[in-house]
Amino acid sequence: MSEFAFTTRIPIRYRDIDPWDHVNNAVFATYLEEARSEYLDTAFDEELGTRNFVLVNLELDYHAPVTYDEAGVEVAVRTSAIGESSLTLAYEVRDGDTVAATGETTMVAMDDDGAPRAVPEEWRAAIEAFEPELA
Template sequence: MDEFAFVADMAVRFRDLDPWDHVNNAVYGTYLEQARIEYMDEVLADTVGSRTFVLVHQELTYDAPITYGQDLTVAVRASEMGTSSLTFTYEVRADGEAVATAETTQVYMDDEEPAPLPETWREAIRDFEPGLA
């Protein structure tokens, strides 16, 4: 996780498990969402008023199962900024081992349609992610 400046701790809840005692595949999306929101809360803390994002793409690769009782972390970084979109890359780890990777793209919305990302957000993200163009 060296290339990630932000890591969120997660709890594996009993309700997350499937009949085989593994975290259900659909729950991974919730873990990504929680990490993304925590990232935005930290990085955009002074600049966020009303956040309106629509998830337009989510891609997950599962490498190993997560089970109840494991220490779970999700590393997240902004990997691309478009005019109105923001793409994040993730690494999900259980007990320190990579178990999944993911990418999501969100589009910033005004009342009814995509809108440009606020310049203050762009600046805050670039300050936090110096390698991001």
């Protein structure tokens, strides 16, 4: 996970497990959401409520099942692209040494009226400072 700027550990909850003792596929989107929120809090160094983004795309590829483990899963996050009004994040979900899933989300910056707007320069600068290879 060395190419990822951020990693976090997400607990596996009992409710996450399906009848086959695997983490249900839909739960992976929640893991990405939790990791994305922590990543943005860290990169922006400010509260979530000060940023207006709308998720417009979510892609997940499943590579291996995840079963319950008290250690949880590790989710790595990095910004893969900053567009005019969008931010694309890449993810890797690991269960120990196994890559269980990879994903990508695209978010669009919104103004107070709910219309798309350009990614503010201060947001762009904060992400580029957190991930210098984007600059």
